[in-house]
Amino acid sequence: MSAIGDRLAELGITLPDAPAPAANYVPFVQVGDLVHVSGQISADDNGLITGKLGADMDVEAGAAAAKRCAISLLSQAKAACGGDLGRLVRVVKLTAFVNSTGEFTEQPKVVNGASDFLVEVLGDAGRHARSAVSAASLPLGVAVEIEGIFQIR
Template identity: 45%
Template sequence: MTTVEEKLAEKGYTLPEPAAPLASYVPFVKSRNLLFISGQLPMQNGEIMTGHVGTDLSVEEGAKAAELCAVNIIAQIGAALTRDFGRLRDVVKLEGFVSCGPDFTQHPEVINGASELFAHVFCSRGSHCRTAVGVPSLPRGAAVEIAAVISID
C-alpha cells in the first residue's frame, strides 16, 4: 500500500478506478512538468452526489462532495503517473464549482473539503491556490465539480 492509499484510508476512502469522461474530452493532459486534471464530480461507487448546496444540501454535505471530487482527482493523478505518486511535486491549483442558488456565499467553505483532503494526503505538497465559484447547474446534477493543475517530475 502506498502512502497516498494509507492517507486516503485514514479518511475512509480507497483509491477508486479513475472515472471515464462523460463526453468528448480526456481526463488529464500532461504538458512538460504540469498535469491538468479535467473537472471531477463527487462520485463514489458509481453514484454522483447531486443537488444544490444551500438548498438541497448543507455546507457540510457540500464539503463532503468536494472531498469526493478530490478523491477522484487523486485517482486521475494515479492513472497519469501509473500510481507513482512520488512524481507529484505540488498540487498547484484547484478550480472549484459549487452548484447553488444566487444568494449562496459559502463557496470557500465547500471547496475546503477538497483542500483539506489534499493537505492530509500530500502534506505540504498539497497546498495550492484555488478558485471557488457558484454556478446554477453542473453536469449530471452534481453538487460540486473540481479541476486541478498538478506539478510533476
C-alpha cells in the first residue's frame, strides 16, 4: 500500500470505486503528467447530497459535501494512476461550484471541506490553486461539484 493509502486508512477512509460518468464525457483525461478530472458531485453512501447554501444548508454541511467531492476526486485520480496512488505527485488545481443563493458569500469556507481533506491526506502535495464560485443550481440539485487537476508520475 502507498503512503497515501496508509494515511487514508489511518483516517478511516476507504476510497469508493471511481464514479462512472453520468452523461457523454469521460471521468478524466491525461495530458502529459497532468490528469484533468471531470466534476465530481457531492454524494455519499446514502446517495446524493443535495441542498442550497444560504437557504436550506449551512456552511458545515456544505463543507462535508465538498469533502465527499474530494474523496471522489481521489478515486478518479487513483483510477488514472492504474490503481496506484503512489504515482500521485500533487494536487494542482480545484475548481469548485457551490449551489447557493445570490446572497451567500461563504463559498470559500464550503470548499475548504475539500481543500482541508486533501492537505490532511497528502500533506504539502495536497496544497493547490483553487477557485470557489457560486452556482444558481447544480446537476440533480447537489450542493457542491468540484473538478480537479492532478500531477502524476
